[in-house]
Amino acid sequence: MNRTPWIISSVTIFAIVVLGPFVINTATGHLLKGVEGPNPTAAVSGDECLRSADEMRSHHMNYLHSVMDSMKHMWAAGIDMGEASIETDFSFDKCQECHPTRGDFCDRCHDFVGVAPKCWECHDYPQTAADL
Numbered sequence: 365m366n367r368t369p370w371i372i373s374s375v376t377i378f379a380i381v382v383l384g385p386f387v388i389n390t391a392t393g394h395l396l397k398g399v400e401g402p403n404p405t406a407a408v409s410g411d412e413c414l415r416s417a418d419e420m421r422s423h424h425m426n427y428l429h430s431v432m433d434s435m436k437h438m439w440a441a442g443i444d445m446g447e448a449s450i451e452t453d454f455s456f457d458k459c460q461e462c463h464p465t466r467g468d469f470c471d472r473c474h475d476f477v478g479v480a481p482k483c484w485e486c487h488d489y490p491q492t493a494a495d496l
């Protein structure tokens with residue numbers, strides 16, 4: 365009887381079960397702590413973010429998306445933006461007060477994980493200091 369396939373699949377299962385979590389932790393650890401990998405905090409000024417760093421890391425995209433979604437609802441409802449400006453500290457202008465350029469901060473993470481937000485077609489967020 366040929367036992368090779370059995371041995372190969374055991375090795376594969378061992379690798380996934382035992383090494384998988386380690387590989388995943390290492391990868392996300394680097395990204396999430398911002399210590400190695402993209403190191404986005406190299407391009408930050410100000411004392412504190414809008415929320416805790418953990419909260420921002422995990423949820424900044426949700427906050428930003430929900431503001432844009434609210435805008436779309438208001439447009440759909442025909443509400444004049446001038447009269448009904450949304451009370452929010454989550455605006456791209458706000459981000460730029462402390463994270464002045466996208467390329468030195470936002471994009472470092474986004475490039476690292478392969479996300480390319482389609483927001484910059486309409487929103488102006490300077491990519492490099494030369495664009496400021």
Ligand code: HEC
Nearest residue numbers: 428429431432435454455456457481482483484485486487
């Ligand atoms: C087709 C054009 C368009 C695209 C694409 C777009 N937006 Fe907007 N967004 C607008 C307009 C117009 C406003 C209202 C005017 C303003 O305040 O800039 C707005 C307002 C906002 C605001 C509040 C004000 C500000 O300028 O920050 C946020 C936050 C926002 N959008 C987030 C997003 C996010 C996140 C994306 C990408 C996922 C996105 N938008 C993509 C057109 C766009």
Ligand code: HEC
Nearest residue numbers: 398405408410411412413414417420421424454458459462
């Ligand atoms: C008043 C200044 C300030 C504003 C405004 C601000 N930030 Fe921050 N942000 C910081 C600082 C300082 C840190 C680093 C915090 C830390 O490491 O404890 C940070 C950290 C972050 C992180 C985590 C980075 C990492 O290393 O993991 C993200 C993501 C982030 N900000 C996104 C945003 C977005 C998106 C906006 C706009 C909606 C924004 N910030 C607005 C100051 C600011």
Ligand code: HEC
Nearest residue numbers: 404421425428459463469470473474477479480481482483
């Ligand atoms: C610590 C790393 C990190 C930093 C710093 C960071 N982002 Fe992100 N961002 C991510 C990750 C990871 C995702 C993808 C999450 C997903 O796909 O679920 C994301 C997603 C987004 C999205 C939604 C993408 C989409 O296609 O709609 C927006 C908008 C966004 N980030 C804006 C910003 C802005 C603006 C900044 C800088 C002020 C910033 N981010 C800084 C890690 C980061």
